[in-house]
């Protein structure tokens with residue numbers, strides 16, 4: 001598999017606290033790559049660093065063979081980022097939120113509306129585009145956020161806990177979208193606390209105290225720990 005993301009010795013500190021501690025890994029093109037780990041393990045910080053949103057202390061980040069420096073404009077075109085905290089404006093409609101996001105990518109209104117229609121069909125948006133976001137269900141809000149991050153057709157998509165707090169049925173639909181995106185060649189980098197979702201990842205990196213303590217496929221992790229499920233496997237790894 002061609003490597004699309006290559007991280008070498010990445011460290012991110014907040015003052016004297018090391019949130020991401022010398023991590024190295026790569027992600028293949030078209031892969032669904034999962035980041036797992038307890039609250040505060042450093043998942044969001046690592047993603048924000050890879051997306052060029054925060055400063056790093058050391059290490060290199062390479063996207064599509066290009067080492068990330070100050071070329072944030074180029075990076076912005078290639079990646080979509082759905083943050084852990086909703087960035088939707090709750091008092092704007094779904095449509096207004098999409099138009100606002102499109103303006104950040106310098107899309108004109110006509111182009112943005114065509115793309116919105118396309119994406120709403122793609123995600124099978126089941127709400128009213130003229131409804132204010134706070135009145136939409138949790139699952140529908142997340143699909144609007146996903147559309148906002150897909151507007152500019154990025155080839156790498158970072159989804160930070162996209163299914164947190166939504167119903168099991170909505171989570172399944174959301175994961176069907178993730179799988180569809182990967183089948184179409186997009187690379188999906190996702191974090192989750194749900195082990196059944198982690199099973200859908202091609203490979204998983206488990207983080208603890210800023211470090212990656214295991215990186216393998218769900219099948220290999222279960223086989224090597226002799227566990228039937230990932231919950232037990234991770235308890236086994238963390239206690240060893």
Ligand SMILES: Nc1ncnc2c1ncn2[C@@H]1O[C@H](COP(=O)(O)OP(=O)(O)OP(=O)(O)O)[C@@H](O)[C@H]1O
Pocket residue numbers: 014019037038039040041042043044045046084
């Ligand atoms: N801007 C910041 N300033 C200081 N400390 C921070 C900052 N952002 C994150 N941290 C700390 O860095 C550590 C890692 O946080 P991070 O949000 O990356 O964890 P996470 O693995 O995403 O956790 P969660 O599963 O709760 O989302 C935590 O101890 C957090 O308090």
Ligand SMILES: [Mg+2]
Pocket residue numbers: 043044045084160
């Ligand atoms: Mg987080």
